[in-house]
Amino acid sequence: MTILDLKPGQVSRVVNWSTQNPPARLLELGILPGTEIELVRYAPLGDPIDLKVRGYHLSIRKSEAALVTIEDINS
Amino acid sequence: MQLETERQGVSGRRIALIGNPNVGKTTVFNLLTGMRQKVGNYPGVTVERKVGRLSGEDQIDIIDLPGSYSLSPKSLDERIAYDVLMGRLPGEEAPDLVVCVVDASNLERNLYLVTQVIDLGLPVILALNMTDAAESAGVQIDVALLKERLGVPIVSMVASKNEGLGKLKYLMRQAKLPARAERHWSIMPVVDEKLPALMALLSEEVQEKGRFIETLQCLTSDLMLNVWKDRSPEFYAAILEAREQLEQVKAPYLQAEIIGRYAWLGPITAEVAKRHKDPSERSLSDRIDAIVTHRIAGPLLFGLLLLVIFQAVFSWATPAMDAIENGVVALGIVVRSNVASPWLSDLLVDGVIAGVGNVTIFLPQILLLFFFLGLMEDTGYMARSAFIMDRLMNRVGLSGGSVVPLLSSFACAIPGIMAARTLANPRDRLITIMVAPLMSCSARLPVYTLFIAAFLPTGTVLGLFSYQGVAMFSMYLLGTVLSFFAAWVLSRFVFKGDSSFFAMELPPYRRPRLRQIFWRMIDRAKAFVVRAGKIIFWMSILLWFMARYPSVELDPSFEARRSSVQETYEASVAAGGNGEAAALILEASIQQLDIDAAGYRIERSFIGMLGHGLEPVMRPLGFDWKISAGIVSAFVAREVIISALATIYSVGDSDENSPILREKLKADRYPDGSPVYTPLVAVSLLVFFVLALQCMSTLAIARRETNTWKWPAVMWLYMTGLAYLFSLVIYQGGMALGLG
Numbered sequence: 001m002t003i004l005d006l007k008p009g010q011v012s013r014v015v016n017w018s019t020q021n022p023p024a025r026l027l028e029l030g031i032l033p034g035t036e037i038e039l040v041r042y043a044p045l046g047d048p049i050d051l052k053v054r055g056y057h058l059s060i061r062k063s064e065a066a067l068v069t070i071e072d073i074n075s
Numbered sequence: 076m077q078l079e080t081e082r083q084g085v086s087g088r089r090i091a092l093i094g095n096p097n098v099g100k101t102t103v104f105n106l107l108t109g110m111r112q113k114v115g116n117y118p119g120v121t122v123e124r125k126v127g128r129l130s131g132e133d134q135i136d137i138i139d140l141p142g143s144y145s146l147s148p149k150s151l152d153e154r155i156a157y158d159v160l161m162g163r164l165p166g167e168e169a170p171d172l173v174v175c176v177v178d179a180s181n182l183e184r185n186l187y188l189v190t191q192v193i194d195l196g197l198p199v200i201l202a203l204n205m206t207d208a209a210e211s212a213g214v215q216i217d218v219a220l221l222k223e224r225l226g227v228p229i230v231s232m233v234a235s236k237n238e239g240l241g242k243l244k245y246l247m248r249q250a251k252l253p254a255r256a257e258r259h260w261s262i263m264p265v266v267d268e269k270l271p272a273l274m275a276l277l278s279e280e281v282q283e284k285g286r287f288i289e290t291l292q293c294l295t296s297d298l299m300l301n302v303w304k305d306r307s308p309e310f311y312a313a314i315l316e317a318r319e320q321l322e323q324v325k326a327p328y329l330q331a332e333i334i335g336r337y338a339w340l341g342p343i344t345a346e347v348a349k350r351h352k353d354p355s356e357r358s359l360s361d362r363i364d365a366i367v368t369h370r371i372a373g374p375l376l377f378g379l380l381l382l383v384i385f386q387a388v389f390s391w392a393t394p395a396m397d398a399i400e401n402g403v404v405a406l407g408i409v410v411r412s413n414v415a416s417p418w419l420s421d422l423l424v425d426g427v428i429a430g431v432g433n434v435t436i437f438l439p440q441i442l443l444l445f446f447f448l449g450l451m452e453d454t455g456y457m458a459r460s461a462f463i464m465d466r467l468m469n470r471v472g473l474s475g476g477s478v479v480p481l482l483s484s485f486a487c488a489i490p491g492i493m494a495a496r497t498l499a500n501p502r503d504r505l506i507t508i509m510v511a512p513l514m515s516c517s518a519r520l521p522v523y524t525l526f527i528a529a530f531l532p533t534g535t536v537l538g539l540f541s542y543q544g545v546a547m548f549s550m551y552l553l554g555t556v557l558s559f560f561a562a563w564v565l566s567r568f569v570f571k572g573d574s575s576f577f578a579m580e581l582p583p584y585r586r587p588r589l590r591q592i593f594w595r596m597i598d599r600a601k602a603f604v605v606r607a608g609k610i611i612f613w614m615s616i617l618l619w620f621m622a623r624y625p626s627v628e629l630d631p632s633f634e635a636r637r638s639s640v641q642e643t644y645e646a647s648v649a650a651g652g653n654g655e656a657a658a659l660i661l662e663a664s665i666q667q668l669d670i671d672a673a674g675y676r677i678e679r680s681f682i683g684m685l686g687h688g689l690e691p692v693m694r695p696l697g698f699d700w701k702i703s704a705g706i707v708s709a710f711v712a713r714e715v716i717i718s719a720l721a722t723i724y725s726v727g728d729s730d731e732n733s734p735i736l737r738e739k740l741k742a743d744r745y746p747d748g749s750p751v752y753t754p755l756v757a758v759s760l761l762v763f764f765v766l767a768l769q770c771m772s773t774l775a776i777a778r779r780e781t782n783t784w785k786w787p788a789v790m791w792l793y794m795t796g797l798a799y800l801f802s803l804v805i806y807q808g809g810m811a812l813g814l815g
Contacts, residue, residue, distance in 0.1 A: 023578070024147065024295075024333070028147070030184050032333065032334060040364075041364075043368065044368065044371075044374050046466065047466045048466070048579075050364075050462065050581060055180075055183065055184075056181045056580060056581075057582075058578065058580055061469070
């Protein structure tokens, strides 16, 4: 499951990046294994997306979001 | 006595201000320094260097570092910030003290940078800003505990309301600097055990306190490591070896620093910042976002806002611009009537005053546009507009933030190019600057009006749209389409290696602070006048010189004409005719004579020579020497081609709606009797004006914004090349189809 499988408003936890070299900037901005992430909404044209990470809103493109594997935290 | 030693303690102190973007760092800087700021560039790069004096102090300099998320440089801005803090820039020692401005409502991510700054080993003060926003978000921060955990002094503040500034200033002035804080977080052992040996290799090159972070940077970044390739080949090789070993054991060493810092920060933030509101409760900002970035309402709102901005820059600026223009003319008249020497008055009026006018004329648009940009940035809407437009712009290799600068360029490329500063990614910013001048600016409008009205048939398409309206629309469309195409080419082929991934914070909405916005408007206007204005001013004088010199003797026939009209007048008066009517005729004839003389002179001036010289090159586009000379003089500003043509055609003062100029153009013939201007020539010329970079002010501002002549040169070449190519194809193609 990646971030893109979430529905708007759904919260999950990051498992890992499914790439060898994830963009370091996104890690520095707080998207790390174990981080809770909420997919807040999609942009009007479907891309980018608005995430809530560590208490703030971060917008990234779908192409990067697809690289973040997540786990459901409700189960 | 004690006071004196305290003074000496701070004498020459340099304090760096650092923080994430959107934390109010600039507000803090402005409040600390008042207007005592110097803005320049770091040598050789586009990054702006801002230094100010702490107000009420003559001894303390404050350096405002570019907004950064991290000290592991990923952008030029962050590279500069790191180099300044390490004392690496030529002529700049490391600061004595660093003030970290952080957003209290977004503590965890903000503290990431703080832990890096602490690791530099410099004394640090933490300015905990926006505590009001944190409070209203339901976050209570235990400042004493945070201070204990980090080991640095903390000042709680609300910079926008001027709260806490006094205490911050007091701490900055203390003779005794805060003690160095220790590093509390730890890096994964597999990486940690490699560090001491690597750090030891830097013992001669880097001071003890900076060694740890420098080694860490080099381990994870080639950009940083390459510095050492020549300086310390030993260290360079050791790092490469360490990387290889870490890769063999599959240690995620590239992320080790980030993971380590957050692992320490996460629990601390949870401990220090207590939430007393349900986190799932939607804040006001979230509720605003639900509308502003709504699928339908969002784009509509954005479109509406653009319309208002467009309207403002296009028409609200007009009265002020007219006033400046009239002022320049009035001043010219005053100078002419008070300066006896015609040479000097020409230089003053047509050179100097016109030059100043060419600079100030842009100010109304720049101020208005930056008012709106300031409003958008200050409220947090700017990020939303980029969020809404990103997908569209991404297709041509730009990002959402390019929309506002590009649209502003419809009014004028100068404020448009300056607006590209709002783009965080340097690649996106440069591409936006490079393509902005292709948008049809308002200076092209008079040129379009003149040639469309004179040479395109009246009549309608489908009984609905006039040919002339369609032609006008096509000009705007052509420029826009080509600017997107150029952006696509640039991002695809020129900057293809650069990363273009997108990560943008959507800051909470805030009430705009007019004082901040006003400050920024003045800041931008000053930057324009001081930096670009100089170039524009001297170019204006150069072009004036080229239009006036070499000064030639008039043909004797002018003298003959002059005496003949004088004789006619005298004869008519002597014959007892109507003296008043004869005097009017005399005046009109002399006026026409002067206008003709001006035409005679400009043909023989440097500009006329250039026109003649360029004619062989311009003929294939359908342009004769007069149009070529007009194009050369239009380099001052595009609309100048109209007054230049008016001078060449001896029409006197004219604007684009002048019927006399229109008729003169239509009547002009080549020696073989064929008309100089056909509709095909007009279309070719129109297209040339859509595409060519006929504007020295654009070049000047591009020079300022990119801090090199390279990009303005590329800009001029590719745009003029495009213009030539398109006009050539249109004219030659049209001729081949028998449309000439």
